Every structure is written in C-alpha cells, then in structure tokens.
Amino acid sequence: xxxxxxxxxxxxxxxxxxxxxxxxxxxxxxxxxxxxxxxxxxxxxxxxxxxxxxxxxxxxxxxxxxxxxxxxxxxxxxxxxxxxxxxxxxxxxxxxxxxxxxxxxxxxxxxxxxxxxxxxxxxxxxxxxxxxxxxxxxxxxxxxxxxxxxxxxxxxxxxxxxxxxxxxxxxxxxxxxxxxxxxxxxxxxxxxxxxxxxxxxxxxxxxxxxxxxxxxxxx
Amino acid sequence: xxxxxxxxxxxxxxxxxxxxxxxxxxxxxxxxxxxxxxxxxxxxxxxxxxxxxxxxxxxxxxxxxxxxxxxxxxxxxxxxxxxxxxxxxxxxxxxxxxxxxxxxxxxxxxxxxxxxxxxxxxxxxxxxxxxxxxxxxxxxxxxxxxxxxxxxxxxxxxxxxxxxxxxxxxxxxxxxxxxxxxxxxxxxxxxxxxxxxxxxxxxxxxxxxxxxxxxxxxxxxxxxxxxxxxxxxxxxxxxxxxxxxxxxxxxxxxxxxxxxxxxxxxxxxxxxxxxxxxxxxx
Amino acid sequence: xxxxxxxxxxxxxxxxxxxxxxxxxxxxxxxxxxxxxxxxxxxxxxxxxxxxxxxxxxxxxxxxxxxxxxxxxxxxxxxxxxxxxxxxxxxxxxxxxxxxxxxxxxxxxxxxxxxxxxxxxxxxxxxxxxxxxxxxxxxxxxxxxxxxxxxxxxxxxxxxxxxxxxxxxxxxxxxxxxxxxxxxxxxxxxxxxxxxxxxxxxxxxxxxxxxxxxxxxxxxxxxxxxxxxxxxxxxxxxx
Numbered sequence: 220x221x222x223x224x225x226x227x228x229x230x231x232x233x234x235x236x237x238x239x240x241x242x243x244x245x246x247x248x249x250x251x252x253x254x255x256x257x258x259x260x261x262x263x264x265x266x267x268x269x270x271x272x273x274x275x276x277x278x279x280x281x282x283x284x285x286x287x288x289x290x291x292x293x294x295x296x297x298x299x300x301x302x303x304x305x306x307x308x309x310x311x312x313x314x315x316x317x318x319x320x321x322x323x324x325x326x327x328x329x330x331x332x333x334x335x336x337x338x339x340x341x342x343x344x345x346x347x348x349x350x351x352x353x354x355x356x357x358x359x360x361x362x363x364x365x366x367x368x369x370x371x372x373x374x375x376x377x378x379x380x381x382x383x384x385x386x387x388x389x390x391x392x393x394x395x396x397x398x399x400x401x402x403x404x405x406x407x408x409x410x411x412x413x414x415x416x417x418x419x420x421x422x423x424x425x426x427x428x429x430x431x432x433x434x435x436x437x438x
Numbered sequence: 439x440x441x442x443x444x445x446x447x448x449x450x451x452x453x454x455x456x457x458x459x460x461x462x463x464x465x466x467x468x469x470x471x472x473x474x475x476x477x478x479x480x481x482x483x484x485x486x487x488x489x490x491x492x493x494x495x496x497x498x499x500x501x502x503x504x505x506x507x508x509x510x511x512x513x514x515x516x517x518x519x520x521x522x523x524x525x526x527x528x529x530x531x532x533x534x535x536x537x538x539x540x541x542x543x544x545x546x547x548x549x550x551x552x553x554x555x556x557x558x559x560x561x562x563x564x565x566x567x568x569x570x571x572x573x574x575x576x577x578x579x580x581x582x583x584x585x586x587x588x589x590x591x592x593x594x595x596x597x598x599x600x601x602x603x604x605x606x607x608x609x610x611x612x613x614x615x616x617x618x619x620x621x622x623x624x625x626x627x628x629x630x631x632x633x634x635x636x637x638x639x640x641x642x643x644x645x646x647x648x649x650x651x652x653x654x655x656x657x658x659x660x661x662x663x664x665x666x667x668x669x670x671x672x673x674x675x676x677x678x679x680x681x682x683x684x685x686x687x688x689x690x691x692x693x694x695x696x697x698x699x700x701x702x703x704x705x706x707x708x709x710x711x712x713x714x715x716x717x718x719x720x
Numbered sequence: 721x722x723x724x725x726x727x728x729x730x731x732x733x734x735x736x737x738x739x740x741x742x743x744x745x746x747x748x749x750x751x752x753x754x755x756x757x758x759x760x761x762x763x764x765x766x767x768x769x770x771x772x773x774x775x776x777x778x779x780x781x782x783x784x785x786x787x788x789x790x791x792x793x794x795x796x797x798x799x800x801x802x803x804x805x806x807x808x809x810x811x812x813x814x815x816x817x818x819x820x821x822x823x824x825x826x827x828x829x830x831x832x833x834x835x836x837x838x839x840x841x842x843x844x845x846x847x848x849x850x851x852x853x854x855x856x857x858x859x860x861x862x863x864x865x866x867x868x869x870x871x872x873x874x875x876x877x878x879x880x881x882x883x884x885x886x887x888x889x890x891x892x893x894x895x896x897x898x899x900x901x902x903x904x905x906x907x908x909x910x911x912x913x914x915x916x917x918x919x920x921x922x923x924x925x926x927x928x929x930x931x932x933x934x935x936x937x938x939x940x941x942x943x944x945x946x947x948x949x950x951x952x953x954x955x956x957x958x959x
Contacts, residue, residue, distance in 0.1 A: 225819030229816035235634060236820025246829040258588055262720040263580045263792045264821040266778040267814055270796035271771030276763040297752055301760035308764025317772045318595045324729055326544050330765055331508040332733035333758035336740040336917050338509030343744040346462050346823040347455045350702040354710045359892055363900035368700055370904030374695035377476035377687045385891040398898035402656040402838050403868025408832035416827040419819065427819045428812050429802065459744050466918050512916020513909060540769040573773050576825045590777050601891035648909040652902045660841035662833060670908050688915045695911045717868060
C-alpha cells in the first residue's frame with residue numbers, strides 16, 4: 220500500500236496530467252471541457268515552477284553553509300559573501316519590488332555585468348582552442364575547417380563586401396549541409412523525446428521520483 | 439641528456455595563451471579607437487524580417503518575448519531596440535511584451551531606456567506594454583496563448599491590465615498578428631514553434647544568438663519561422679531603420695577579430711603540417 | 721553628467737567585468753570574489769522572480785476568487801520536503817504535476833513541429849522541374865537528412881558495416897559541415913559579447929572621472945594577485 224501511494228500514485232498523476240493536455244489538443248468530446256481543465260492545470264504549473272526557482276538558493280545555502288561552519292580554508296569567506304549577496308537581493312527585491320529603481324540598480328551593478336562578462340569570457344578560451352585544436356588531420360576535420368573558415372569569412376562584414384562570391388557559398392553551406400544535418404538530428408531527437416515522454420507516462424522512467432527505497436525499486 | 443631544441447614548427451604551434459589573448463584584446467581595442475567604417479551588406483533574412491513588419495496592417499498587435507538573459511544582451515539588445523524603432527516609426531502597431539526569461543523585465547526596461555518611446559509619441563499602456571515574467575517556459579507560452587487574463591491580471595509592475603487600453607480585445611494568441619522572440623535559450627525559441635506556431639499558426643520572427651542559428655534553421659526551412667536572424671545582424675537592422683547604434687559599431691571589430699581567427703587557424707595548420715612533413719614528433 | 725548612484729553602478733560593473741576577464745590569464749582572489757558574487761546574484765535574482773510570480777500570478781488569482789489556488793500553494797511548499805531524509809517522497813506529488821504538464825505540452829506538438837513538418841518539408845523538395853543547381857542541392861539535402869536520421873536511429877554496429885558504411889560516412893560528413901558552420905557562428909556570438917563589454921568599459925566607464933587612473937591600478941593589482949602566494953612579498957601566507 221505504501222509503495223502504491225508513494226511510487227505508483229505519482230506516476231498515475233503524471234499520466235493523467237499529460238493525457239489531459241494531449242486529449243485537449245487532439246480530441247473533442249461533447250460535454251467534456253478539456254480546455255478549461257487544461258488551462259487551470261497549466262496555470263498551476265506556472266506557480267509550481269515559480270516555487271522551484273528557490274531550489275538554487277536553498278542548495279547554495281546548504282552547500283556553502285557547510286563551508287562556513289567548517290571554516291574551509293580559502294573558501295569560507297567567499298561562501299559567506301555569496302550568501303550575503305543572496306540575502307541582499309531577496310531583501311531589496313521583496314521590499315522594493317523587482318521593477319523598482321533600487322532593484323534595477325542592484326541588478327545592473329552586479330548580475331547584469333557579471334552575467335554578460337561570464338558568457339563572453341568563453342570567447343578567450345575559444346580563441347585558444349581555435350589555434351590549438353582546429354587541425355585538418357583527416358577528411359572530417361578538414362571539412363569542418365573549410366566550412367568554418369568560409370562561414371567565418373562571411374560573418375566578417377568587410378570580407379563579404381570585398382569578396383561578394385563568399386555570400387552565396389556561405390548561403391549554400393547554411394541552406395544545404397547545415398540545415399539537412401540539423402534536420403536529421405532534430406528528427407532523431409524528436410523520436411527520442413517522444414519515447415522518453417511515453418516511458419515517463421507509463422512509469423518506466425522514474426528519475427523524477429528521486430531516491431527509491433528497496434521496496435519501491437522492486438515494484 | 440640535453441634538452442631537445444624547439445624547431446620553428448614547435449614554436450609556431452605553441453604560442454603562449456597570454457600572447458594570444460593579448461593579440462585578441464588589441465584586435466578588439468584598435469578598431470574601437472580607430473574606426474575604419476567597413477561596409478555592412480544586408481542579408482536576405484534581415485530584409486525579410488523588416489518586410490514582414492512593414493507589411494502589417496494598421497491596428498495589428500505584436501507579441502514580443504524578451505526571453506534573453508543578461509549574458510545575451512550585448513548581442514540581442516541592439517536587435518530588440520532596432521526592431522522597436524521600426525515598429526514605432528511605422529506607427530499603427532501595438533506591442534504586447536512578455537518574458538520567458540527571469541531577467542526579461544529588467545532587460546525590457548533597459549531596451550526602453552535606450553529606445554526612448556516618447557520620441558515617437560508612444561505611451562506605455564496605450565501603444566506598448568509588458569505583462570511580466572511568467573515562469574514555466576512552454577507552460578507560460580501555452581497559458582498566454584489560451585488566455586492571458588487567466589494567467590496574469592497585471593503588468594510587470596503589478597498594475598491591473600484592465601487599466602491599460604492596449605489590452606482591450608487582446609487576450610489570446612489569435613488576437614496577435616505576429617510573434618517575435620529574442621532569446622538565448624533553445625527551450626524558448628523552439629517552444630514558441632510548438633506552442634504558438636503549431637497550435638495557432640501565428641507568424642513567427644525569431645532572433646537568437648548566432649551560435650543557436652544552425653539548430654533553428656530546419657524550422658525556417660519548413661516554413662515554421664518566417665525569418666530567423668541572429669543578434670549579430672542588429673547592425674543591418676539599424677541600417678534599414680536608419681538608427682545606427684550599438685549594433686553597427688561592432689562591424690569593424692567583428693571583421694578584424696574574425697580575420698585574426700582565420701589567421702590563427704592557418705598558422706596552427708601550417709605549424710602542424712610543417713612539423714608532420716619535417717618528421718617532427720606529433 | 722550621470723548622478724552619483726549611476727556612477728557607482730558603472731564603476732562596480734566595470735570592476736566586475738575586469739575581474740571576471742582576469743580568469744583567462746590566471747585564477748586570482750578578485751576573480752573568485754566576482755565569481756561568488758555572480759553565483760549569489762543569480763540565485764538571489766531567481767528566488768526574487770519566483771516570489772514575484774507567486775505573488776503577482778498565484779496570489780493575484782487567489783484573491784480574485786480562484787480559491788483552489790490554495791492547493792497550488794500547498795503543493796509548492798511540499799516541493800521542499802525533498803530535502804527531508806524521511807519525507808522526501810511527499811515532493812513527488814507536486815513534481816508529478818510538473819512533469820505531467822511538461823510531458824503533455826511537449827508530446828502533443830513535437831510530433832507535428834519536429835517530425836511531420838520536417839518530413840513534409842524534406843519530401844516536398846523538388847528534383848524535377850527546377851534548374852540543375854537547385855535539383856542537385858535538393859538531392860544533397862535529402863541524402864544528408866536521410867543519412868543522419870539513419871545514423872542516429874540504427875546504432876548497432878551491423879548497420880554501419882560493409883556496404884551500409886557509406887550512409888554513416890555521408891552522415892558524418894554532413895554533420896561535420898554543420899558543426900563547422902556552428903563553430904563559426906559561435907565565434908561570432910562570443911566576439912559580439914566581448915565587444916559589448918569592451919564597448920561598455922571604453923564608452924561608459926573610462927570617460928568617468930578617475931577611471932583612466934583606476935584602470936592601470938586595477939590591472940597592476942590583478943597581476944599581483946595572479947602571482948602564486950608563496951612568491952608574493954605580501955601578504956605572507958602561513959605554511
């Protein structure tokens with residue numbers, strides 16, 4: 220009974236919820252209002268997802284709280300600072316509102332600048348990688364190299380202006396081999412996603428259940 | 439045992455990364471200090487994007503998703519601003535924005551500060567609005583497509599939507615003539631295809647990071663996206679709308695840095711093949 | 721002239737930018753400080769936006785008459801039982817609702833958008849009645865698409881051996897061309913982002929008073945911080 224309640228019932232909920240949305244999309248049954256039910260459940264999902272946004276902060280508090288309590292050498296002052304930053308964001312965000320001048324100031328002074336810079340800093344490693352790793356060692360890597368160089372040259376506005384033939388070459392590379400290969404990958408991925416969805420609905424994929432007890436594994 | 443002396447090929451293949459990064463930084467800074475003014479050709483995708491908006495009849499309402507994060511703002515921000523310039527210059531079009539990114543509302547404020555809608559006589563709540571960040575990505579898209587007011591009753595500042603005239607008669611995907619998405623996430627760019635184009639056949643203009651363009655090309659080829667552009671093409675859009683700004687500034691820098699990359703690839707391969715054919719250890 | 725708060729904001733943003741970029745050269749204490757600030761800010765901002773959604777959308781609907789939302793709030797709180805060693809299973813119920821919504825929304829449209837539409841588009845490519853170059857390009861397109869689908873669906877070695885190996889080879893060449901194109905676009909993307917930060921430093925920060933002096937000072941401090949601790953004259957580290 221405990222296994223039915225703790226393991227099987229959540230899977231039944233997944234199945235029922237997913238079927239509600241699938242039926243709403245494909246089927247019209249007179250007298251059954253799938254649309255209203257689906258809209259309501261969908262909006263529940265939005266609120267539940269909002270709750271999950273707290274998980275990041277909670278995990279950081281747990282993990283870095285340990286560093287602070289153990290005074291991990293070379294780490295604990297940074298961990299303490301990180302948790303202080305989280306608290307500052309929460310206090311200002313909740314008290315002043317997310318569209319307030321104070322919160323906007325805080326966001327622009329810290330998060331925005333840091334986020335933009337972290338994303339862009341990969342460009343340096345990429346440059347080093349281009350220089351050290353891009354070698355035409357065989358046909359496949361040579362092909363990658365040639366297509367890459369043509370696309371790089373086309374992406375440089377002045378090269379495209381000075382050497383116009385590169386524009387249709389790059390357009391062909393984009394429209395034919397790139398799109399076709401990506402389409403093939405997309406079709407394969409779509410089949411995989413469908414298979415995964417079905418497996419989740421029938422309870423064959425139980426990753427979302429988390430830790431399973433011995434009794435639940437056998438069930 | 440003596441140390442093996444490095445050949446020219448070894449030295450060419452092993453330039454220290456500090457030197458590489460230094461050259462890269464210089465190639466960024468020099469064109470910024472001494473602009474060259476390289477010409478920028480307009481690509482067919484940007485022209486198609488421009489024409490799609492230009493052909494919208496008066497009274498149309500556009501849905502815009504500010505779905506990008508701060509990391510993508512340097513690339514997508516200029517495009518978002520240039521397109522708003524176009525929409526406001528054209529006139530007669532209303533814009534309802536939302537965000538599927540949790541930084542979207544703040545980036546919307548940033549874009550509006552750069553754009554200055556009042557220069558076109560545009561007013562918040564009458565000509566444009568932002569209904570806020572809604573969690574859940576595809577859940578949010580599906581919910582908003584079905585019924586905006588069942589999802590959210592306020593704008594991003596918490597003011598009831600009923601107080602804004604722009605929202606009169608606008609409540610579901612069918613009320614929108616066009617969907618525009620700026621995003622750094624594949625979940626969002628592909629999600630709109632699934633939740634709005636597939637379900638409601640809403641015409642869809644998609645602007646993503648340049649690195650995401652290849653994965654979105656099949657959708658454009660299948661006609662699910664009217665025009666797929668990258669934020670890197672913002673300069674071209676700025677030229678079309680005659681409002682040069684951040685996008686066009688990058689043209690010189692992009693040219694020089696890309697030529698540097700091509701040079702590095704060539705040097706690396708010359709070193710590799712030189713070492714290989716001179717019998718050196720690989 | 722910008723107001724004082726804006727000036728401080730620009731200074732902070734500029735210093736964070738320089739400190740983050742320093743990791744390209746060596747790890748250092750300034751980078752660690754900026755990195756931890758970033759992680760804290762990301763988590764804090766995420767939490768704040770979550771609270772905003774719960775209040776604006778959830779609470780707004782609740783006080784508007786949708787009293788059933790109390791169940792949603794309870795389910796949301798129950799998500800956090802995941803951290804409890806004995807009662808973690810309670811979190812499976814709200815998670816099941818989320819997973820069910822995600823699976824349902826994905827499956828009902830993926831079939832159309834990423835399967836049928838793509839196959840229709842490929843099947844609709846003309847080989848006759850068009851000029852030679854278009855026909856050739858369409859043929860190459862169809863061959864590469866089919867080869868790549870074959871490559872990913874038939875993964876057991878027998879299907880890639882012998883005469884059938886040509887299909888895998890074509891698929892690999894097609895994918896390499898696609899990855900080469902992707903690599904060039906990634907370079908464009910990252911360099912655009914770097915330009916954005918450099919433009920901010922040069923156009924927004926450096927024109928501010930004392931910024932031109934602060935820049936070399938910040939760089940010298942960074943270089944000093946990159947020196948291994950045992951070789952630095954100060955501060956002394958304990959062995």
